[in-house]
Amino acid sequence: MPRQRKFFAGGNWKMNGNKKGIDDIIHFLNADCVDPNVEVVVAPPAVYLEYVRQKLNPQIGVAGQNCYKVASGAFTGDISADMIKDVSCNWVILGHSERRNVFGESDKLIGEKVKYALSVGLNVLPCIGEKLEEREAGKTEEVVFRQMQAIIDNISPNEWNRVVIAYEPVWAIGTGKNATPEQAQEVHKGLRNWLSKKVSSEVAEKVRILYGGSVTAANCNDLAAKPDIDGFLVGGASLKKDFITIVKSGSK
Ligand SMILES: O=C[C@H](O)COP(=O)(O)O
Numbered sequence: 495m496p497r498q499r500k501f502f503a504g505g506n507w508k509m510n511g512n513k514k515g516i517d518d519i520i521h522f523l524n525a526d527c528v529d530p531n532v533e534v535v536v537a538p539p540a541v542y543l544e545y546v547r548q549k550l551n552p553q554i555g556v557a558g559q560n561c562y563k564v565a566s567g568a569f570t571g572d573i574s575a576d577m578i579k580d581v582s583c584n585w586v587i588l589g590h591s592e593r594r595n596v597f598g599e600s601d602k603l604i605g606e607k608v609k610y611a612l613s614v615g616l617n618v619l620p621c622i623g624e625k626l627e628e629r630e631a632g633k634t635e636e637v638v639f640r641q642m643q644a645i646i647d648n649i650s651p652n653e654w655n656r657v658v659i660a661y662e663p664v665w666a667i668g669t670g671k672n673a674t675p676e677q678a679q680e681v682h683k684g685l686r687n688w689l690s691k692k693v694s695s696e697v698a699e700k701v702r703i704l705y706g707g708s709v710t711a712a713n714c715n716d717l718a719a720k721p722d723i724d725g726f727l728v729g730g731a732s733l734k735k736d737f738i739t740i741v742k743s744g745s746k
Pocket residue numbers: 506590662666667668669670706707708709727728729730731
């Protein structure tokens with residue numbers, strides 16, 4: 495069956511790499527990751543955004559991993575959505591679980607960042623996901639719907655075509671323990687139903703919902719086969735040639 499939504503493969507490099515390693519990644523991305531059926535976007539560390547943008551095939555997008563909620567000012571150590579745009583990158587990941595849980599970002603702040611990044615014209619990739627104890631307490635939907643509410647409150651109807659959501663259960667990130675295709679599908683379907691009620695059936699049908707958390711070359715095909723999984727946000731495996739297999743899983 496043809497896919498309802500264009501497959502999306504995101505590579506979040508997190509705080510990894512140096513110029514030499516990045517050159518190697520760019521080489522295999524340009525050679526093997528340009529696919530008309532798959533939208534590919536990679537997120538290098540901020541200091542390498544411009545370097546990667548200049549060397550990468552223009553058909554592959556480049557994302558910031560985070561940005562603040564205003565254009566400029568006394569916010570030492572941070573970058574703005576405007577700066578990401580200024581170096582010709584057009585995406586930003588916001589509310590990644592490491593921003594939420596390591597750096598203490600709140601739902602409210604993430605919502606404000608989403609609003610600002612959209613206002614300057616970036617495409618945004620907001621992330622949501624429950625912790626292990628929340629899943630075990632049966633609170634997965636309560637948590638992801640709460641996180642999503644703070645995001646949807648900051649998206650205007652005409653901006654939804656620049657939004658891709660990533661569901662990343664915290665317990666699956668970097669642990670080697672991915673959600674099963676059934677577990678991920680259940681949450682994605684629940685999110686789509688919720689969006690249909692809270693935003694519109696049109697948005698629910700069109701918005702892409704990615705899965706993230708220990709996606710590998712070995713498990714990507716089974717996950718990609720699920721009807722509500724529209725792609726991946728990949729951490730560790732996006733630094734390796736395994737990413738090629740992951741990108742191609744969306745073309746099957
Ligand atoms: O943004 C990516 C996710 O945090 C997943 O990371 P991972 O593939 O290393 O588990």
